[in-house]
Amino acid sequence: MIDDLRRLNHRPPTQILDFGDALRILAGRPKDEGGEKLWNVWPVLKRQFANKTDADLFERLALSREIRPDLGELTRLLEAAGEALADVWRGLESRLRQKGEYDRLTTVEWPLQSAFAYRQFLGVRVDASIAEALLEQISAEKYAAYRRVAEHLNRNPTGLNYWNVQQYLSDTDVAYLMDLDPGGQLQSAFEMAALASPFAEAFVSMMKAGRDGSIVRRALGGTNRLFPIFHVLGTISGRILVSDPYLQQLRRAYRGLITGEPHHRLIYLDYAQFEPGVLAGLSGDPGLIRAYNEGDLYSALAELLFDNAAQRPVAKRVFLAFSYGMTPDRIATMLAGDAPPGERTTYAAKITGFFEAFPELASFRARQNDALIADGYVASLFGNRRLRTNGGGPLSLKEQRWALNQPVQSTASLIFKEALNGIIAEFGVEPVVLPVHDAVLLQFPDDGDFERRAQCASEIMVERFTHRIPGVNAKIKAGNFTD
Template sequence: MKRQIIGRSKNEFKKKEKPWLIWNMISELNPNDLGLNKKVFNENINNGKAMFLGIVSKSLDVSKMYSFILNCIEIIYLNLKEELATSNEKERFEKIEMKLNNILFKTNKLGIKIDVKKVKQHIQEINIQLYEIKNKLQLEFGIFSLHDYNNIQKRLIKDFKWFADIKVNTKEFWEAISLQKNNSEFIELLYLERKLTKDKTILSRIGSLDIEYVFPTIDYFGTITGRILVNSPSLQQLNKKYRDIIIPEKKMQLVYIDYSQFEAGILAFEANESKLIEMYNNDDIYTQISNKLGNESVTRDLAKKLFFCYCYGMSKENILKYSGKNLNLFFDEFSNLEIYEEKILKDFLEDGFVETTLGNRRYKSLRNVENIKEGWLISQKIQGKASLILKEVILDLYNKDKEIEFLLPMHDAVLYQVPKDKTKELTEKIENSFKNVLQKYCPTLKPKITNKAFFEVK
C-alpha cells in the first residue's frame, strides 16, 4: 500500500532508504504516539531488528518487543488507510491489489513442484557452456571477468564508439548489448555469459535445497508499473530451455497462456491509432516492423525487441544509435502516436505525474527539479495497463473455478495447472478470461492469445 501510494521507482532511493521498507516506516513514527521518549523508541527499534534477525540476548523481553512492533504496524496501517481513502490508488488497491495478494500468498504457501534431477542436469550443462565462453573471452579478447569494466568498455569502443557514452553494467548498457549481440562475436559472448550466469544462479539456489517444492516470494507490486515479480527463486527470469524443471502435480497438466503482441496492442488502443489497431487485429505488428526496417537484417524477434525498448522508455534516437535501426521508418505512418506522446508529455509537465487506468500514478523523479521530460512516460502508461489486465485475469479465474490452479505469472502470460481429464474445457475457460479482460480495457482490439509449451522442447 505504501509503495503504491508513493508512486516512485525504487531506483530513486538508496537500497536501505526505500520509504516503504517496514523499519523505515517505523523509524518515521512519532515516539509520543507510542507513549515513549526518543531514546527508548530508538532502543526498541534496534532491539526489534535484532529479534527479527534472530539475534536475541537473554536480557531482551521478547513479548515486549512483539508488542512494540505490532503497535507500530497498527499505527502505520491506520495512517495508510486514512491516506488511501483520499488517494487515486484506492479503487485499484481494494479491487485488484489487495485481493490478488491473497492469491499470491496462497501460491507461496502451497509451493511449486520441481524436478530436482533436471535442475542438477541443467546446472551441469550451463557449467560446460560457461567454461567454453569464459575461455574464449580470456584467450581471444583478454577479458577475465564481467567485472573487468575498463577493458570491456575499451574493447567495445573499438567497434562501437558510442559505448563510450554508456556506463558499463547499467540497464542501458545491457540493453545496448542485447541489441548488438548478433553483430559482434565479442558482444554475443558477453551477452551469453551474463544470461547463463543468471540461469545458473536461479537453478543453483533451487538445487541446493534438494527438495521437490520451491516456495517463491511473489511481489504483487514488484515494479513501479505494477508488474508482479517472482523472487527467491526468480523463476520469471529463467530461460525457456530450463523451465522444464517445473512440473505439475499428479493427475494435473500445465497450461500456459500468453498474450500475443500485448504491449503493441495496448499502445495502439491507448493512442487511438486506427491503422495500428487494424494491423494488430488483422496482421502482426512485429512482422510489419521487420518488413519495414528490412527483414533480411531485422528479424521478427529483433523487431519485437526494438518495440519493447521503445515501450520500456528508450528514446527512438538511442534505439537508432544502439541498434542502427530507425524506428521512425515504421512509426511515421501513424500520426496519432505522435499526438499521443505529446499529450502524455504535456500532462506530465503540468501535473508532475503520469497515471494509468485505475490510478497507478508515477510522479516525476525527485531529482527532476527542472520538470523536464523523463524516459519512462510511455512505459508507465503501457506497462501499467498491461499489469492491470494480467492481474484481473488472475483474479477472474480464481473466483470462477478453483480447479484452475494459479502457479506463476510471467511477463505477458500465466502458468496454471488443471486436472488432466478436464484440460480442454478448463483451457478454453482460461483463454476466454484472457480475451474478455483485454476487451474490457481495450474494446477496439481483437484479443490475440497463444496456448503454448511453457518450456522449450529439445
C-alpha cells in the same frame, strides 16, 4: 514469514495486508530514485509506539535479533504493536484515498499478494533428476561465451554484469552503448546489438547462461520443490517479480525443470504483443489498432527490417525501444554494427517509415510529457503513479522515456493482475504456478475437463484486457511452457 509458516506446517492467512506495499505505491519512486528508503515500514511503525524502548525491542524480536521474552512481556509488546499498526493504517488509508491509490491496492494488489503467499508456501514443483543434465549444458554455454568475452576485452570477465560493464566498452564494437543507463536499458540495447556485434552476442550469452545456471543449481540436492519469493509490486510499473530464484527469467530451453503436480498438466497462457496492444489503445491511433487487430506487429517489422520473420524477438526490442523514445538512428547503429554506413541508413529509414504509419504515437508521447510536467506524475488507467522527483523545468531524457513507459507498462501490469485475480476467483489459488512477465503458467487436473478449464482461463484474460482497452482485440497464445 511464509518460510516460518512452512516450517510450522501452517498455511498462510487468506488475507495479507502488506503495509510495505502501501508505502511503496504511495512513494511512486523506483529504487534508484530513493524509493527503497520510503518503502521501509519500520520507521513509520516505530513512530507510533508509546515509547522508543518498546519500538526498538519489538523490531529486534520481529527480525529475530532478540531472545523471546516471557509470555506476559511478549503479550504486552504485541498489544502495543497492534495499537501502533492500527494508527499506521489510519494514516495510510487517508493518504491512499487522497492519492487515488486505495482501490488499486485493496482490490488488485493485496488479493494477489495473498494468493502468491500461498504459492510461495506450496513452492514450485521441479524435476530435480534433470537438473544436473541441464546444468552441464548451461555450464558449457557459459564457458564458451566467457572465453569469447575475455578475448574481446583482453581481461578476466568474472564479476561483470550490465551494471558495471560500460567502463570496458571503449575498445569493443559496442562502444556506442557507453552513455546508456546501466541495467535494464543497457541489457535491452545489448540484446538488439547482439545481431551484429560478436562482443554483444558473447556477453548476452554469458549473462543468460550465468543466470540460468544459478536457477537450475538451486534444484540440485534431491528436493522436488523450489520456494521463490513473489513480489507483486516488484517494479515501479507494478510488474510481478519472482526472486530467490528468478524463475521468470529461465530461458525456454531449460524450463523443463518446472513440472506440474502429479496427475496435472501445465498450460502456458501468454498475452501476445501485450505492450503494443496497450499502447495502441492508450494512444488511440487507428492505424496501430488496426495493425494490431489484423496481424503481428513484431513479425511485420522483422520482415521489413530483416526479410525474416524469425528475427521477431529482435524486432520486438526495436518496436519497444522506438516506442519509448530511442531514435531510429540509434537503433540502426545497434542493428548494423560495423556494416557500411549505408546499411545503418537503410535500417533507420525502414524504422522511420514503419512508425510514420502511426502518427498518434508521437502525439500520445507529447501528451504524456506535458502531463508529467503539469501534474508531476503519470499513472496507469487505475492508480499506480510514478512521481517526478527532479522538480520543475524541462524533462530529462530519462523522464521522457518513463513518461510513456509508466502508463503503458503499469496499465499492462494492471490488466495482467486483474486477469490473474479473475482466474483465481474461478479456479482457486492452486492452478496458478508462475507469472512470467505477460504470461502465466497454470496447472489443471489432467482429465477430460482440462481443455475447458484452459479455454475459460484464456477467456478471462481476454475479458480483462477488453475491459481496460476496448476496441483492441487481445491475443492469447496457449501452449507448452518450453515452446
